Amino acid sequence: MKFDIYDFTSFNQWVDKLLYDALPPVWALIVEMTIIGLAFLLFYALVGLFLVYAERKVCAFMQNRLGPNRVGPFGIFQTIADFIKLLMKELITIKNSDKFLFNLAPFIVIIASFMAIAAIPFAKGLHAIDFDIGILYVIAVSSLGVVGVLLAGWSSNNKYSLIGAMRSGAQIISYELSVGMSLLTIIVLAGTMQFSAIVEGQADGWFIFKGHIPAFIAFVIFLIASTAETNRGPFDLAEAESELTAGFHTEYSGIKFAFFFLAEYMNMFIVASIAATVFLGGWMPFHVGGWAGLNHVMDYIPPFVWYFGKTMFVIWLMMWFKWTFPRLRIDQLLNLEWKYLLPINLFNILLMAFVVLMGWHF
Amino acid sequence: MNSIVEYFTDIFSAVKSLLTGMTVTGKYFFSPGQIVTQKYPENRKTLKMYDRFKGEIIMPHDASNQHRCTGCGICETNCPNGSIEIISARIETPEGKKVRIIDKHIYHLSMCTFCGLCVKTCPSDALAFGQEFEHAVFDRTKLTKILNQPGSSIIKGIEE
Amino acid sequence: MKEVIHTPVQHVEEEEYNINMGPQHPSTHGVLRLLVTLQGEIVAKLQPHCGYIHRGIEKMCEKDTYPQLIHLTDRMDYLSAHINNHAICLLVEDALQIEVPERVKYIRTIIDELTRIQSHQLWWSSFGMDLGGLTCFFYGLRDREKILDIFEESCGSRLLHSYYTPGGLMWDIHPNFQKSVKDFIKYFRKKIKDYERILSGNVIFRERSRGIGVLTKEDAISYGITGPSGRASGFSCDVRKHYPYAMYDKVQFKEVLHTEGDTLQRYLARMEEMYESMKIIEQLIDNIPEGDHQVKMKAVLKLPAGEYYQRVESARGHLGVYCISDGNKTPYRMKFRSPSFVNLSVLDHISRNTKIADLVAIGASLDLVIPDIDR
Numbered sequence: 001m002k003f004d005i006y007d008f009t010s011f012n013q014w015v016d017k018l019l020y021d022a023l024p025p026v027w028a029l030i031v032e033m034t035i036i037g038l039a040f041l042l043f044y045a046l047v048g049l050f051l052v053y054a055e056r057k058v059c060a061f062m063q064n065r066l067g068p069n070r071v072g073p074f075g076i077f078q079t080i081a082d083f084i085k086l087l088m089k090e091l092i093t094i095k096n097s098d099k100f101l102f103n104l105a106p107f108i109v110i111i112a113s114f115m116a117i118a119a120i121p122f123a124k125g126l127h128a129i130d131f132d133i134g135i136l137y138v139i140a141v142s143s144l145g146v147v148g149v150l151l152a153g154w155s156s157n158n159k160y161s162l163i164g165a166m167r168s169g170a171q172i173i174s175y176e177l178s179v180g181m182s183l184l185t186i187i188v189l190a191g192t193m194q195f196s197a198i199v200e201g202q203a204d205g206w207f208i209f210k211g212h213i214p215a216f217i218a219f220v221i222f223l224i225a226s227t228a229e230t231n232r233g234p235f236d237l238a239e240a241e242s243e244l245t246a247g248f249h250t251e252y253s254g255i256k257f258a259f260f261f262l263a264e265y266m267n268m269f270i271v272a273s274i275a276a277t278v279f280l281g282g283w284m285p286f287h288v289g290g291w292a293g294l295n296h297v298m299d300y301i302p303p304f305v306w307y308f309g310k311t312m313f314v315i316w317l318m319m320w321f322k323w324t325f326p327r328l329r330i331d332q333l334l335n336l337e338w339k340y341l342l343p344i345n346l347f348n349i350l351l352m353a354f355v356v357l358m359g360w361h362f
Numbered sequence: 363m364n365s366i367v368e369y370f371t372d373i374f375s376a377v378k379s380l381l382t383g384m385t386v387t388g389k390y391f392f393s394p395g396q397i398v399t400q401k402y403p404e405n406r407k408t409l410k411m412y413d414r415f416k417g418e419i420i421m422p423h424d425a426s427n428q429h430r431c432t433g434c435g436i437c438e439t440n441c442p443n444g445s446i447e448i449i450s451a452r453i454e455t456p457e458g459k460k461v462r463i464i465d466k467h468i469y470h471l472s473m474c475t476f477c478g479l480c481v482k483t484c485p486s487d488a489l490a491f492g493q494e495f496e497h498a499v500f501d502r503t504k505l506t507k508i509l510n511q512p513g514s515s516i517i518k519g520i521e522e
Numbered sequence: 523m524k525e526v527i528h529t530p531v532q533h534v535e536e537e538e539y540n541i542n543m544g545p546q547h548p549s550t551h552g553v554l555r556l557l558v559t560l561q562g563e564i565v566a567k568l569q570p571h572c573g574y575i576h577r578g579i580e581k582m583c584e585k586d587t588y589p590q591l592i593h594l595t596d597r598m599d600y601l602s603a604h605i606n607n608h609a610i611c612l613l614v615e616d617a618l619q620i621e622v623p624e625r626v627k628y629i630r631t632i633i634d635e636l637t638r639i640q641s642h643q644l645w646w647s648s649f650g651m652d653l654g655g656l657t658c659f660f661y662g663l664r665d666r667e668k669i670l671d672i673f674e675e676s677c678g679s680r681l682l683h684s685y686y687t688p689g690g691l692m693w694d695i696h697p698n699f700q701k702s703v704k705d706f707i708k709y710f711r712k713k714i715k716d717y718e719r720i721l722s723g724n725v726i727f728r729e730r731s732r733g734i735g736v737l738t739k740e741d742a743i744s745y746g747i748t749g750p751s752g753r754a755s756g757f758s759c760d761v762r763k764h765y766p767y768a769m770y771d772k773v774q775f776k777e778v779l780h781t782e783g784d785t786l787q788r789y790l791a792r793m794e795e796m797y798e799s800m801k802i803i804e805q806l807i808d809n810i811p812e813g814d815h816q817v818k819m820k821a822v823l824k825l826p827a828g829e830y831y832q833r834v835e836s837a838r839g840h841l842g843v844y845c846i847s848d849g850n851k852t853p854y855r856m857k858f859r860s861p862s863f864v865n866l867s868v869l870d871h872i873s874r875n876t877k878i879a880d881l882v883a884i885g886a887s888l889d890l891v892i893p894d895i896d897r
Contacts, residue, residue: 062387063660066399159539234654234726237879324387324720325380326727327654329879340373376725386720387657398664414696416678442590477593477684478692483821491678 005302008125036128040118044266049079051265051315058319089254094157097251101155106252106259108148113266115141120273121195123283123303134195135187138274139180142229145267146172152260153248164247167330168231168238174337178225179271181345185218185352186211186278189361199282204290206281210361214352219279221341221348223317226271228333230264233322237330268318269311276310283307411493416476419469420492421509428517429510431488433464437480445474464510471497472505538566543881545574551648552892556869556885563877568870572863576896583856588614588823589687591856595843596682598858599894601641602836604633607686609843612767613832614688617825617847625813626690631769632703632806633673633685635799639710640669641837642796649789649886650721653730658721665713672702688823690816703807707800714796722793731785735872735884738783745868749839749861751888754791755783761835773805785880785887792889824851838862838889862894 019028053068053076060067068075094102116138121127131137146169153165189211190198198207208215228235239247249260276282283303287295328336355361390396402409411417423429433450447468452460481489489509499505543556553574559567579594586594588610595606608630615622643666650658670680676696677685685692721727737747739756748759760777762770778794780787825847833842839861846855865888873884 058391059656061394061397062391063657064390064397064664065660066397066401069401236654320384320387320391323657324383325655325724326650326721326730327879328726329730329877331877332726332729379723379725379728383720383724386716398667412675412678414676414678414693415674440587440590442586442593475593475684476679476682477590478678479589479593482687482692 006124006299008123010125012125040114040128044114044117044262047269048262048265049083051269052079052082052261054312054315055265055319058316059323062320062323083258086258087255091254091256092251094251097157098155101151102251103256105148105152105155106256106263108151109145109263110259110266112141112144112148113263113270115144116270117266117273119195120270120277121199121282122307126304127196130194130196132192132194135183135193135198135274135278138270139176139183142267142270143173143176145263148263149248152252156248156251158251161248161250164238164250168248171231171235171238171330171333172229174334175225175228175341178221178337178341178345179229181342181349182218182222182225183274183278185214185345185349188349188352188356189215195277195282198278199284202281202284202287204287206279206284206286208279211352211355212361214348214355215279217344217348218352219275221345222275222279223314223321225337225341226275227318227321228337230267230271232264232268233318234325234328235333236322237327237333268315272314272318273307273311275314276307280310280314281306282310411495413493414491415493415495416478416491417493417495418471418491418497418507419474419480419489419509421467421488422490423511424517427511428515429488430486430517431464431467431484431510432486432516433462433467434485437484437489440479440483442477442479443473443475445470446480463516467509469507469509470505471507472502537561551886551890552895554866554890554892554895556881558878558881560878565873565876565878565881568873568881570866570869572866572892572895574896575893577893579897580856580858583853585852587851588825588853591853592684592687593682595858596684597893598860598897599836599838599841599862599891600681601644601891602637602838602841603681603683604630604637604685605834605836606841607684608634608768609832609834609841611686611688612834613830613843613845614823614825616832617828617830617845618688618823620689620817620819622690622817623813623815624811626815627768628806628810629691629695629815630686631773632803632810634768635802636669636672636703638837639796639799640666642792642799643669645792645837645886645889646717646721652882652886653727655721655724655727658717661713661716661720665710668706668709672699672706675699675702687816689819690814694815700807700810703803707803707807711800714793718793722790728786730880731789731883731887734785734876734880735887736782736784737868737872739781741868741871742783745871746864747839747868749835749837749865749889750778750791750795751788751865752839753778754780754787756781759840761833761840765833767834769806770802773802775802785883788887822851824849825853836861838891838894839865858897860894860897862890862892866890866895 016032019031022028023031056078057067057075068078071077071081093099118128119131119134119138119141121130129137149172150165150169153161153163153168156162186198186207187193189207190201192198192201201207202210208219211218227233231238239249249257252260283306285295285298285301285303285306287298400409421429421431433448435448435450438444438446438448447466447470448464449466449468450462451465452462454460478491481491497505538559538561540557540559543558545553545555555571555574557569557571558565577597579598582594583591591610592607595610596603598606611630614620643662647659647662647666650656650662673683674680676699677683677692737751737755741747742752742755742757747755747757748761752759756779758764758777758779761767762775763777775798778791778798780791825845827847827849830845830847831842833840835841840859841861842859844857844859845853848854869885869888869890873881876884
């Protein structure tokens with residue numbers, strides 16, 4: 001068994017061979033899928049815990065204070081304590097709500113983010129699903145989260161939740177357009193929608209550098225639009241603390257609230273990893289085409305370290321947005337999308353197509 | 363044409379203002395040396411309050427357990443909400459004079475508003491502000507303090 | 523025989539609904555209940571219900587002697603505690619025809635202006651927080667701690683000081699006072715630029731406050747809105763300029779006037795006031811004359827029978843103290859004209875036809891301190 005930290009394909013083949021030799025093919029397939037599913041669940045939970053802690057620490061440092069520092073060294077067990085508390089809370093059932101939809105809504109949101117994360121490459125070969133329409137699949141599947149939000153607002157039987165859910169829904173649907181179109185810009189540059197091919201294509205330079213101006217504009221627009229889509233940062237009017245109610249998840253308590261909470265952080269992780277993969281090269285180290293010496297040095301750092309580093313960088317940028325800016329009102333939010341981001345996006349796609357046709361990229 | 367120019371200048375000035383704001387928070391993120399949080403209660407040993415800090419009212423006693431309170435009751439009259447109760451007694455001195463001494467100087471810490479009038483108006487400067495601020499107790503009767511310590515007497519020579 | 527008083531049921535139009543903002547709400551700074559009638563998202567009408575923190579200060583004043591009033595007026599508008607006390611001291615000194623030493627006047631002016639800066643810092647912090655920029659809260663409070671440290675060193679406590687007395691000060695300032703104040707001014711001049719970068723210039727903030735909650739000059743005059751809220755509408759009402767007291771007629775400062783009267787102008791008026799306050803302090807801090815800190819007063823103060831009125835400029839506006847004395851050592855009746863109570867009355871008028879998210883911004887820009895409303 002060759003366990004190569006730089007290339008997981010041989011490890012995958014070894015596991016595959018082991019299972020198919022030991023069990024009949026149907027069972028082997030089921031066991032394989034179960035293993036991958038469990039690995040993702042574990043990853044999901046761990047990253048969620050880590051992100052909540054990271055947000056509190058980053059927020060604290062920006063505000064000139066310490067953040068969690070009592071539960072465990074440097075407060076690293078704070079999130080675990082919070083989740084134990086949420087688990088022990090009473091699950092309040094509402095009298096006149098639609099019980100089936102009420103209980104289903106958090107699960108839809110989590111399932112949508114699960115399906116999206118399955119398509120992201122973590123390192124060479126560490127890739128659960130490798131569609132040849134990878135980006136389209138991810139955009140399509142992350143739109144399913146809206147259904148969960150609207151169901152949560154509707155089934156709470158609370159007019160403020162409904163208002164909050166409607167606002168959230170309008171916001172998410174509008175900004176999906178911008179997300180899709182900024183990713184379209186990079187597809188024009190890369191020529192393919194398959195994630196592994198996109199990452200391989202950045203072997204001599206990341207797309208944000210290769211595509212200079214249009215790629216940079218697409219990156220900025222993607223950041224803004226994805227912050228809005230995950231209901232974060234300056235676009236969190238629907239769940240703001242100083243507004244009337246907590247939006248669509250007002251009536252949820254205990255573990256169901258924890259699901260929404262976790263799903264929000266995981267969505268942030270997913271959009272950050274898409275940004276890191278598509279714009280910043282995924283697990284590809286920092287190469288400059290032609291400088292073999294630099295490329296060789298950069299290759300020493302294992303790919304998943306590169307991947308996580310880039311994702312954490314984008315997450316840090318999103319946290320920076322949230323803790324600096326005041327909130328936008330809902331009409332200003334929609335104004336921003338339809339009057340500013342959409343026209344710039346359309347113009348950007350045109351510009352990128354022109355650049356690719358004329359060969360003016362690196 | 364004008365509106366197109368305005369559109370783009372709007373975008374540029376907006377982005378510039380946002381980036382300026384981000385530099386402020388970014389600067390603080392990278393300077394953890396400027397964190398102002400004090401880790402109380404771990405820093406109790408190094409915590410020093412200011413001299414004039416109004417923690418509670420105390421009656422300073424010197425080394426031989428003597429204080430300056432004559433039991434005149436001026437602090438009780440001047441206290442706006444009755445946080446001080448003076449119980450005085452009349453005793454006979456060895457010279458045969460009847461003088462008033464303080465029996466109990468009751469101070470209700472639970473009602474005191476720390477206005478300082480008792481300290482200011484005491485004619486013999488018997489009261490002062492202490493710097494103890496951790497007054498939380500489980501039993502409310504502990505907040506009623508008797509300021510003159512048992513067995514203490516007045517310093518000789520304090521006029522009435 | 524007690525009567526049950528029925529409050530009339532509010533008449534609601536079709537498609538209108540009433541909601542309650544408060545008494546416990548993160549954005550009303552204190553316990554204030556706003557009964558808002560909404561049509562969809564637009565505010566149609568607003569009824570404030572105050573009185574949740576009414577402590578009967580005016581009634582309690584009737585049994586307290588004049589030096590004892592200080593500990594009560596501290597607690598009215600606790601963010602301008604020194605200024606409230608200043609009003610009482612001026613009233614008593616005026617009635618008894620007592621002239622306080624120059625040193626006392628200098629110190630009182632400096633401490634008043636520090637109080638004003640400190641109150642505006644807290645206002646800025648909570649304004650940013652209400653609009654969603656939570657970092658503003660921590661930056662403003664961190665800088666406010668420096669002023670509170672200065673107060674703690676000289677007066678003994680951070681919030682409710684009881685430092686001024688009729689006739690002077692409780693005790694003299696600490697020897698470190700001048701140095702601390704000068705250090706603070708140097709420090710704050712740098713930090714206030716941070717405030718401008720993070721909030722004032724921010725495009726999101728400007729869009730949320732420009733043109734929102736416009737108060738015209740005629741309305742400001744007829745409702746009696748004083749303080750920075752009134753001055754942002756063009757109503758020149760600064761008590762320090764029109765009826766000067768302490769050292770205000772001998773220092774140079776500008777009365778900050780704007781014309782448009784929307785939320786953004788009220789915000790900018792308060793930011794400029796902080797600069798003006800620092801200018802006043804700089805003119806006075808090096809020149810404090812030597813002298814006594816207290817005039818020798820009688821043990822029992824009795825004001826001659828009559829009516830007295832004194833006005834000062836607190837951080838929120840024109841604070842007036844009206845006293846009827848019948849010759850005893852306690853006042854017969856004390857009445858306070860509190861600026862927040864009057865400023866609250868205009869909230870309904872200026873927030874009609876704005877969205878509910880704007881109502882939060884307007885309430886924050888009027889700088890209401892609820893204990894001042896209820897006394």
